Structure formats: C-alpha cells, structure tokens
Amino acid sequence: MKRWNGWGDDSVIYPLPPSAAAYLEELIGPGITPKDVSLAQALSAAPASRLPKHPLIVDDRLTRLNHARGHSLPDWVALRNGQIGTFPDGVAYPLTDEDVRGLIRFATQSGIHLIPYGGGTSVVGHINPQPGSTPILTVDMSRMNRLLHLDQPSLLATFQAGISGPDLEAQLRAKGCTLGHFPQSFEYSTLGGWIATRSCGQQSLGYGRIEKLFAGGKLESPAGSLHLPHFPASAAGPDLRELLLGSEGRLGIITEATVRVSPLPEEEAFHGIFFPDFDSGQAAVQQMLQARLPLVMLRLSTAEETATTLALAGREKLLGILESYLSLRGLGKGKCLLLVGFAGKSGFVSTYRKEALGIAGKFKGIHAGKTFGQEWHKNRFRTPYLRNTLWERGYAVDTIETATEWSNVDKMISYVDEALRVALAGRGEKVHVFTHLSHMYPFGSSIYTTYIFRLSEDAEVTIQRWQTLKNAASRAIQKCGGTITHQHGVGTDHKMYLPEEKGLLGISAIEDLIKHFDPSGLMNPGKLL
Ligand SMILES: Cc1cc2nc3c(=O)[nH]c(=O)nc-3n(C[C@H](O)[C@H](O)[C@H](O)COP(=O)(O)OP(=O)(O)OC[C@H]3O[C@@H](n4cnc5c(N)ncnc54)[C@H](O)[C@@H]3O)c2cc1C
Numbered sequence: 001m002k003r004w005n006g007w008g009d010d011s012v013i014y015p016l017p018p019s020a021a022a023y024l025e026e027l028i029g030p031g032i033t034p035k036d037v038s039l040a041q042a043l044s045a046a047p048a049s050r051l052p053k054h055p056l057i058v059d060d061r062l063t064r065l066n067h068a069r070g071h072s073l074p075d076w077v078a079l080r081n082g083q084i085g086t087f088p089d090g091v092a093y094p095l096t097d098e099d100v101r102g103l104i105r106f107a108t109q110s111g112i113h114l115i116p117y118g119g120g121t122s123v124v125g126h127i128n129p130q131p132g133s134t135p136i137l138t139v140d141m142s143r144m145n146r147l148l149h150l151d152q153p154s155l156l157a158t159f160q161a162g163i164s165g166p167d168l169e170a171q172l173r174a175k176g177c178t179l180g181h182f183p184q185s186f187e188y189s190t191l192g193g194w195i196a197t198r199s200c201g202q203q204s205l206g207y208g209r210i211e212k213l214f215a216g217g218k219l220e221s222p223a224g225s226l227h228l229p230h231f232p233a234s235a236a237g238p239d240l241r242e243l244l245l246g247s248e249g250r251l252g253i254i255t256e257a258t259v260r261v262s263p264l265p266e267e268e269a270f271h272g273i274f275f276p277d278f279d280s281g282q283a284a285v286q287q288m289l290q291a292r293l294p295l296v297m298l299r300l301s302t303a304e305e306t307a308t309t310l311a312l313a314g315r316e317k318l319l320g321i322l323e324s325y326l327s328l329r330g331l332g333k334g335k336c337l338l339l340v341g342f343a344g345k346s347g348f349v350s351t352y353r354k355e356a357l358g359i360a361g362k363f364k365g366i367h368a369g370k371t372f373g374q375e376w377h378k379n380r381f382r383t384p385y386l387r388n389t390l391w392e393r394g395y396a397v398d399t400i401e402t403a404t405e406w407s408n409v410d411k412m413i414s415y416v417d418e419a420l421r422v423a424l425a426g427r428g429e430k431v432h433v434f435t436h437l438s439h440m441y442p443f444g445s446s447i448y449t450t451y452i453f454r455l456s457e458d459a460e461v462t463i464q465r466w467q468t469l470k471n472a473a474s475r476a477i478q479k480c481g482g483t484i485t486h487q488h489g490v491g492t493d494h495k496m497y498l499p500e501e502k503g504l505l506g507i508s509a510i511e512d513l514i515k516h517f518d519p520s521g522l523m524n525p526g527k528l529l
Pocket of ligand 1: 116122190
C-alpha cells in the first residue's frame, strides 16, 4: 500500500548500512527522531466536507488526507506531525473528457476551487489546497490512464493524461516503443503532471525534456476546450503547446496528450568513469557534448557527492578494493564520478562508448566498468525510499536545483553549496551538502544539490531550519544568475522568486493568460503566481 506520510509502497524499505549511519553521525551529529502522529490522529484533523454531493466525488477522510499534501519537506513535516492545514473537501475521479467538462461546470456553478492532481509527487506545494472560505475539489486524473492511439509510422502515441510512468512505458514497450521519460518519481508521477510542471527525465540527454516529447493534446478550461494538433513542425504563429507546459493546473485540466516516442533501443548500457577532480570531469563532458555523441545520460558528481555515494553504499570491502585501485592510478580525495548512458543499436553503442571513453581518457578519466552504472540504473527509482529511512533516523533530506551556462557552473555550485553549508551555523547545526550535474546541454547544465540536516523533535523548529536553508540557497541561485528551477516547477515554494526571473511585464502577461482561460479564478489558486 502507498505510504500516507512518506515515499512509495510501504512494503519497500531502503535500509541504511551501519557504516553509512556512522558516516552521517560524524558529519552532522546524531539524528533525533521526532514522534509521528498515527493515521487515526491525522484523519481526526480533517473537517467535514463543504461540497454539495456529486456522483464523481468521494469525500471520506482518508481519500482527502491522501490528496492534501505532496512531497516537499514542509509536506512531510505536516503529515508526520499531524498539522496538515487545509484538506480538499472532496476528490473526483473522472474517466472521460466529458466528466472533466462536467466537473468544471459544477465548480463554476457552485463556486468551487479545482486542483488538478496527477500522482501528487510535487515537491514544491503544487497540489496543496490553500486556506479560505471556498470549498476545494481535487480532480485526481489517475483513472484517465488509457493509450488512445499509437501511430507507429509517425512514432506518436496519444494517452489520457492521468497515466502513470510505469503504465505508460508498459503500454509502449508492448509495441516496441519507449517515451524515454524517467523522472526519479516515475513510479507515481503522470503524463499530465510532467507537462504541467515541465518535468525532466534522467535520460533527457537522449530523449529530451517533456517539452520536446509533448506534441499536442487537449485542455479543458473554464473558458472552453483547447485542442492542440500534433504537427511535426509549424510556422503558424506562436506555439500554443508552450501555454500548457509549466501551467501548473492554473489554466485548466490537460485530459489528453500526444507524445513523440522512440523505438526501444537494442542495447542500453550505463558506465562509470572516475576523474581526478571536478574540473577534469567537466572538461570531458563538455567535449562529449560538443562532439554531439548520441549519449542518453551524463551525470557528474562533485567530490563531496562521490564520497557520499560511496559511503552510503555501505559495501566497505568492495569499495576498499576500488579505492586502492583508484589511488594506485593517482586518484585521491578529490575524485569525481561520472555516469554515462548509451542506448541504440548494439554496434553504435560500442562505437560511441569507445569515443566517450577516448575523450574521458584525455582528461585522466578512469573507466570503472558497468558496475556503478548498473547499480545506479537498478536503484534509480528506489533511491527516494532512502528518504523514509533517513527520516526515521532523525535526518531530513531535501534538494534544490537550477540551471546555468557552463561559464557560470563552478561559481553557482560554490555559492549554493556554501550558502547551505553555513545557513544553520548560527543555530549550532551542521548541514551535509553535495551536488551533481544531472541534465547537460551544449551551452550549460542543470545543477542538483542535496542537503541533509537534522530534524528537531519540535516540528516548528524543523520548518524554520528548512526555511532558512531554502531561502539561503534560492537567494544564492538568483544572485548567481541561475533559474529558480530547472525541473521541479514553481508551485508555492518558488513563487516569491519568480518576479525577479520573469520581470513585471512577464508576470502580468502570465496573469492575463490565466484570466483568459479561467476568468473566475477557480483553477489551482495560489500556485505559480
Ligand atoms: C522522489 C521524487 C523524485 C522526483 N524526481 C523528479 C525528476 O527526476 N524530474 C522532475 O522533473 N521532477 C521530479 N520530481 C518532481 C515531480 O515528480 C514532478 O514535478 C512531476 O512532474 C509531477 O507529476 P505528478 O503527476 O505527480 O503531478 P502532481 O504532483 O499531481 O501535480 C503537479 C502540478 O501539475 C498539475 N497537474 C497534474 N496533472 C495535471 C493535468 N492533467 N492537467 C493540468 N494540470 C495538472 C497540478 O495541478 C500541479 O500543479 C520528483 C519528486 C519526487 C517526490
């Protein structure tokens, strides 16, 4: 069963090896585990529903609790502490576009706010109901999960937008295709959610971000229905797909999406390469990108992240052998791990692997074989389960992400890492910070920083610590000229930083757009702007 106050299925546990626990304790001190409220206590906080009855709406407390919060750190604190705040008054499960239009009519007539809901995996407050006197209806799209049409010669697949990652891939794979979109939240996140948040999958280097994969679709809005045809290309004025990308549920509900798929690759391989330092790793990946090698993934960890990855893996004997080997080859404390992904026809994969390894060799990169890459691939959707384990040990984990041009990457990493590292010093708390470059482009890269700090027994204190950290890192990002988010979106947690990025004219243009589709302000109020 899906956990109500943590990540994923409750039968999946990601244990923390004893050496990893000791490593964390040495870095930031012993964890203090706060006492969680029980499910019964959390449910007792739900007020009675304010919605009129409707055949598509359920309003039991458990369903409402399960749709009240996403997966940001404040969401976890709220759920585990039982201070959930506002609950949706009900949850509707439409099956068809007509159901969605009916729900929008019902909301318009009855003065109800609507929150489109995909998998609820938002990490920035996208799906949280806002307090107020207006009843709130969450529209859970999970039953709109069918493959409607596959145009195999054109490699175009049309799905209902509530389909989850695993269901979408399973249906495509049965026909020899893949979308290649694998965010770490793949297990639960949905096609509609990916579009509405501008999501980016782990293999975006090969398959592209969701912007590139989204070919057309349908939006049901309070102002009417918008159909976006899926031309291969068009010069017919502004591209209206851009309106839906990043719309965060403010314009309406995406009911259908056509995506550009690829034939399943004959072979897929992920390899690990160690570099003596971050500069050499960066120089190598830039050259691989500029050589336009058809790679599907490049992920370069800083020395701090490399050390943390190795320590958290806990396989001391095996890692001891690796450390000795790398040290014989001249790689010490500053070493950085690069993961490279290849996919395609077998012959091409081996050619491109040779090319990539040749470039890595020029920068003193040492090929560590497939083990690291395979381990990463095997665990890539399991890693979020570690967050449950760490919480139970008294540690909070959160991430912050941005993107900037290559010439600014080093400065950005040092500003953000430093801002986080010292943010809680005044409160006597240490923060463990580590970073990787996850999605790379010829002209720059995304920067993904993880920070671990201690929970307090007092939820208020944990939230204050998080706010201090989030604010320090976000200000550092803006000071360094990065975007406030490369992939997680705006929601509630980033909206205060948006005017600086978009400018006042830009913000008022977005406001006007929202008013155009939703004149009465029914759709997901308080998010994005
Ligand atoms: C452990 C973890 C790992 C993650 N890894 C990644 C990652 O690798 N890459 C990445 O990009 N993100 C990642 N995320 C963030 C999150 O998964 C993405 O933002 C994802 O796209 C959200 O999809 P969802 O279906 O869960 O949407 P939800 O969280 O349900 O909703 C997000 C927003 O989209 C809107 N929305 C959802 N469906 C529709 C629809 N049909 N029509 C209109 N609006 C809609 C909602 O109103 C809301 O504003 C991660 C999150 C977690 C918890």
